[in-house]
Amino acid sequence: MSVFKAIILVILSFAVQLSFSQTTKMIVRAKAKDAKFIGTGIGGAYVIVRNNTTGEILAQGYTTGTSGDTEVIMNTPIARKTRLADDNTAKFEAQLDIREPVFVDVEVIAPFNRKAASVKATTQLWVIPGKDILGDGIILDIPGYILDIKYPSTHEVIAAESLTHGSLRARVYLVMMCGCVINKGGIWDAEDIEVWGVLRRDGQILSEFPLEITDDDNVFEGALPLEDKGSFELLVYAFDGKTGNSGVDKVSFVIN
Template sequence: MKKSILLILLLALSFTVSATETKLMVRAKAKDAKFIGSSIGGAYVIVRNTVNNQILAEGITTGSTGNTDLIMKTPIDRNTQLTDDKTAGFLAVVDIDEPTFVRVEVISPYNKKNAQVRASTELWLIPGKDILGDGVVVEIPGFVIDILTPNTHQYISKQSIGEGLDIRANMVMMCGCPIEKGGIWDSTPMEVVAILKKDGTTVATIPMDNPSRNIFEGRMQVTENGYYEVTVYAYDSKTGNTGVDKVNYVVTD
């Protein structure tokens, strides 16, 4: 009889503490731009229990960058939802049996290591109380810059340079959204500059122009052999967004 009562109590206890599936939508949004999704490789999301650092869920945001008119052109009132079922996000599904304080970590853009930002926030999850819709939105500041020419560790003959060595870089918002003169993401107020170093010493600073969408160009004079480094940086004083890329190359006879 006692064994039967004990068994019943154990069964009741097991039902009482059983975990409950709880859903949390996580989205990464580029500062002054749109959501980070499939077109740029997504953002990597990790949801951790803050007490023991246990990973409760992890994955990549997938989907579109969202509705441009709504996100960038429409005044947003309180409780306006910026996303729909096609907008990039990661749906974390966790099993918890009590209110749990979690840390949401976002690594983004996941496939662009030179521009990658790690951002996080924390919140309580309550068993069975889903957080959906826009969900938790983590802001990712910056620009993605890729220097196209010169190439990394390229050996360039001084004779081939002639009137100057071209610098070309591709730059987009952190969501991959395009940058161009007069566009939604207008390059006109942005400062994009190439810094040229020879053997570790700065020898020139070259402002770069934006002749076509996402492409920035400049030209530097190179008259001596040596080891060179080019740093391209971007700065938007209105938003505080910044970005940097570097390459090294060698000039020979």
């Protein structure tokens, strides 16, 4: 075969491959379980789309946009094919350059900026060249709460004289994974959520105590019983028995 013919065959082969190559769009969203979408206001979700066979990353990036329409998402019965998201609702739009159907892994890490609370959710699907997946797209459910112990803070040294009747007023901040507000009697009602503290010393549980919602949104407080000086560990958990949502934070502190 002449060099000229070989070059022509290579060119034709490349042209055929290009004719099948199409940019295919796929929208991916992360939605907090029993709540709204995870968007710019909480730092977004990080999305990775991989070729399942080769492990090649085909697209990656953050969801951006709002948490969505509360009335539609939380208060309206959803019939089949009803859209939950509007044009402003947080999303990541993947642009996939594929020449044939590809089986992909879609991974979402959310909320991405809150490492102690972030959850990884995954799914798999076939993507067909030229067949865009738009509208609501692929929605991955993200369970849990973001829980931060505000007082005592990490490795804080607290004077024993500052304790009130042998107790410390523990305070935590609790929000939905989308950043939605938890308060008294609201859509995300604090009365539905158990918030408990567990005090430990040298691995042994010393006491357990409840934390209750305050007049401030998302803020829970409780009396942490303390009788001795020394180093302690405080673990606080939140749990909703109806949805299964849970969250945990833990700090160590010193009474001196």
